[in-house]
Amino acid sequence: MIxxxxxxxxxxxxPTIGDILKLATTMIPLVSSAPVMxxxxxxxxxxxGRTVQIHCTAVGLPRPVIQWKRHGLFLANGPxxxxxxxxxxxxxxxxxxxxxxxxxxxxxxYSCNAHNRLGLEFVIQSVYQPTECDIG
Numbered sequence: 001m002i003x004x005x006x007x008x009x010x011x012x013x014x015p016t017i018g019d020i021l022k023l024a025t026t027m028i029p030l031v032s033s034a035p036v037m038x039x040x041x042x043x044x045x046x047x048x049g050r051t052v053q054i055h056c057t058a059v060g061l062p063r064p065v066i067q068w069k070r071h072g073l074f075l076a077n078g079p080x081x082x083x084x085x086x087x088x089x090x091x092x093x094x095x096x097x098x099x100x101x102x103x104x105x106x107x108x109x110y111s112c113n114a115h116n117r118l119g120l121e122f123v124i125q126s127v128y129q130p131t132e133c134d135i136g
Contacts, residue, residue: 034119035064043126047133058114066095069111
């Protein structure tokens with residue numbers, strides 16, 4: 001996060017994406033299971049004009065498929081969004097949503113949805129403008 005406030009210090013004590021990924025890969029289901037979601041943060045602060053990344057991980061058997069939504073509509077790669085997907089083994093799926101050149105209309109809620117034949121799970125993540133952003 002790019003800001004002048006103490007929020008940066010508070011975020012430093014939260015788990016890193018690496019911590020979340022380690023946890024996710026140790027929670028491998030032994031039998032078929034619906035997706036379970038892991039996210040490193042529920043909200044992310046970013047100043048206008050910057051690119052922000054939000055992440056989610058899903059674990060299930062069979063491996064879940066991840067899709068991103070905004071205002072109930074599926075997001076796709078294009079000038080505004082870049083979606084990266086990766087997987088580990090038969091159980092773990094990762095996704096990162098990049099939101100380019102953030103503007104006022106980009107602040108709000110994004111849904112990371114994971115599904116397999118046994119179920120659907122989703123988590124909501126918030127992108128917001130911090131009260132004090134770097135000007136230089």
